Amino acid sequence: MATVTREKFDNIIEIKNVTKVFDGITAVDNVNLAVRRGEFVTLLGPSGCGKTTLLRMIAGFEMPTSGTILLEKQDVTTVPPHLRPINTVFQKYALFPHLNVFKNIAFGLKLKKIPTGEVDKKGRPVYRKFTKDEIAEKVERVLKLVNLEAYGYRDITGLSGGQQQRVAIARAIVCEPKVLLLDEPLGALDLKMRKEMQSELAAMHRNIGITFIYVTHDQEEALTMSDKVVVMTDGAVQQYGTPKKIYDEPANAFVADFIGESNILSGIMKEDFLVEFCGVQFKCLDKGFARDEKVDLVVRPEDIAISAKKGALGGEVVSTVFKGTYYEMEIVAGDYQFTVQNTTEYGVGSKVWLTIEPDGIHIMKKLKTVNSFVGEVLSENTVEICGGEFEFENTDGFERGDEVRVLVPFDKVELTDDEDDGVIGANVTQTLYKGSYYQVQVYTDDDQDFLVDTVDEWDIGDRVGIKINPKDLTVTRKAKTDNAETDNASQLDNMPEGEEESDE
Numbered sequence: 063m064a065t066v067t068r069e070k071f072d073n074i075i076e077i078k079n080v081t082k083v084f085d086g087i088t089a090v091d092n093v094n095l096a097v098r099r100g101e102f103v104t105l106l107g108p109s110g111c112g113k114t115t116l117l118r119m120i121a122g123f124e125m126p127t128s129g130t131i132l133l134e135k136q137d138v139t140t141v142p143p144h145l146r147p148i149n150t151v152f153q154k155y156a157l158f159p160h161l162n163v164f165k166n167i168a169f170g171l172k173l174k175k176i177p178t179g180e181v182d183k184k185g186r187p188v189y190r191k192f193t194k195d196e197i198a199e200k201v202e203r204v205l206k207l208v209n210l211e212a213y214g215y216r217d218i219t220g221l222s223g224g225q226q227q228r229v230a231i232a233r234a235i236v237c238e239p240k241v242l243l244l245d246e247p248l249g250a251l252d253l254k255m256r257k258e259m260q261s262e263l264a265a266m267h268r269n270i271g272i273t274f275i276y277v278t279h280d281q282e283e284a285l286t287m288s289d290k291v292v293v294m295t296d297g298a299v300q301q302y303g304t305p306k307k308i309y310d311e312p313a314n315a316f317v318a319d320f321i322g323e324s325n326i327l328s329g330i331m332k333e334d335f336l337v338e339f340c341g342v343q344f345k346c347l348d349k350g351f352a353r354d355e356k357v358d359l360v361v362r363p364e365d366i367a368i369s370a371k372k373g374a375l376g377g378e379v380v381s382t383v384f385k386g387t388y389y390e391m392e393i394v395a396g397d398y399q400f401t402v403q404n405t406t407e408y409g410v411g412s413k414v415w416l417t418i419e420p421d422g423i424h425i426m427k428k429l430k431t432v433n434s435f436v437g438e439v440l441s442e443n444t445v446e447i448c449g450g451e452f453e454f455e456n457t458d459g460f461e462r463g464d465e466v467r468v469l470v471p472f473d474k475v476e477l478t479d480d481e482d483d484g485v486i487g488a489n490v491t492q493t494l495y496k497g498s499y500y501q502v503q504v505y506t507d508d509d510q511d512f513l514v515d516t517v518d519e520w521d522i523g524d525r526v527g528i529k530i531n532p533k534d535l536t537v538t539r540k541a542k543t544d545n546a547e548t549d550n551a552s553q554l555d556n557m558p559e560g561e562e563e564s565d566e
Contacts, residue, residue: 074099074240074273075120080129082115082297087509089115091297092129097290102267102274104284107294108320108522110491113277116294117243120275121150134240149234150243155226157218157233164201164214167233171197174237204232207269209262224255228262235270244276248283260286281321285309293317295492296511314426315501318360319494325361325400326496329425330354337425340396342374344418348425358426363390363403365422370408373415379408398497433470433512436540439463445537448510450486453532458539465540472501473515474534477526484527488512490520504528 075097082090090112097103105113118124120131122143131139138146149170157166175189182188192200205211208228218226227247234242244263248256264287267274278284284291285305293300293308293316301313312318315326329339334349337359351357367373368391377395389407393400395416408414437447439460444451447468460466481487488504491511502514504526512528520526 072099073097074134075275076130076132076135077116077120078130078132080116080119080126080131082112082119082124083127088297090119090126093297093299095292095299095302097273097275100271100273101289102264102276102287103290103292104276104278104288105292105294106278106281106284106320108279108492111294112297113279113292113294114245115297117150117245117275117277120241121148121243122146147240148243149237149239149241150245151227151230151234151247153246153249155230155247157226157229159218161218162214163205163210163216163218163221163229166218166229167201167204167236168197170233170237171200200236201232204236207235207266208232222255223251224259227251227259231263231266235266235272239272241273241275242270244274246277246279248278248280256283263287285321293320295320296505311424312360312426314429315358315360315494315496316429316492318358318424318426323363323401323403325363325366325398326494327359327361327398328496329357329359331357331425335420337423340375340398342396344374344423345420346423346425347420348423351425351427356428356431358428360424360426361400361418361422363401365418366400366402367417367419368393368402368404368406368408369415369417370412371415373417375416377414377416379410379412379414382407382410400497430513433472433475435468435470435510437466437468437537439466439537443532445535448486448506448512448528449508450506450528452485452530452535454535454537455532456537458537460537460539466537467540469536469538470512470530470534472513473499474530475512475514476529476531477502477504477514477516477518477520478529479526481525481527484529486528488526488528490522490524490526493520493522 073096077093077095080090080093081088093116105116107113115124119126122141126139130137133146158169171192175191178188178190180188205214208231210225210228213225221229248259251259260283288305290303291305291308292302295316301308301317308317309321312321318324318326327339329337331351332338332343333353335346337344337346339359375395377393379391379393381392383390388403388405391402391404391408393402393414393416400416435447437445439462440446440451441462443453443456445454445466445468478484486506488506490502491505492503494501499515499517500519502516502520503511504514505511
């Protein structure tokens, strides 16, 4: 019994400090991850977050720039794909159109060699190929598993998308891999077929019992099928946990925004179990924050009670939409526009009161509280950061060549429609609505990121320029022990009064 328990719950895959860089751009950034044997783990994130690159490194199609990948405690970082007990199901299936269903599934078995248990004269193990009967037995078994028992001799081109997907999965599992990788396998299916295949994939995983690692950008897929979800952005893991844990207790504002609908606000932690936002103090269940620490917080739309008579926050309904089993209303209260879901509709223009119970508020530490960069003074009043020359007010006598740290509050960065109107160019990679403003993340051409608080809405993928008023750059001498990971709180302590991040 003890042996079975150990085999079931040990880590089949361990990813240690894995980084992948393409042409100077970091696609996967120092990822550490452990996957237990038999789990269904989903890599979830927006396009370009590094999830497929990480999957390809597990498969062996890409080599890490640095770091180690272990399979059953063995280092397979440089082992080629065909020598790993791992199979992959691709989004486009990669089926052979000239072969029928049976021959597509049998293709890998015909190439595979298995040990006979004997050795040759030189003491080397002897291998053999599967017999025709063995191949037929294995193919028929997986055809039954994927509900295609009567389709063995059908042409691939005559199958529906869902049936082709099942064939691709059958071909991947017939060789009995220890890990099955699935790279957005349902992306080409229509909505109805996709939902059906979600249930079938989850059932297959239970029946087969091997480890599944699944890549998707669809939150519903991840929450529906997975034992664990890995939320990624910018090549880094933001949170790893069960679907319920990630939904109920997001690690940061990105996770809260990406998983389900959320109201995300800036607040101030007054003391343990007490937070202030929208000018009102609310009881919560969180502790361990510094007194008056600036925090992000999330309130799910279904966790807000609405009443016409009394509550903690007064507001006005500005829109209402019937969603089938509930009404979704937008309610302006204080300086924030809340999304509220309720089975009772309050019409546009209605004056209402909102109440939020302590367990409906989840507090999160801010990822950072100020933009911080290491730069070099170029002249009496210019400093180089992120590949651009920015003017600053040199009140401390910096000289050319001095290495400095440059701090810029989020709300002091200006984005321009025309890249040429800015000092440097950048791409919008994330945008997060925080009630009265948007928090936008942009990446410069040298892979540095700015967070920008703005009332303007920007789309992901927009190309923008970056401008900063010289008086809004705080330049300090860089200490020998200072580095890019310096704590933002200590950086803020050195900023002139009034230049801290605005809470809007």
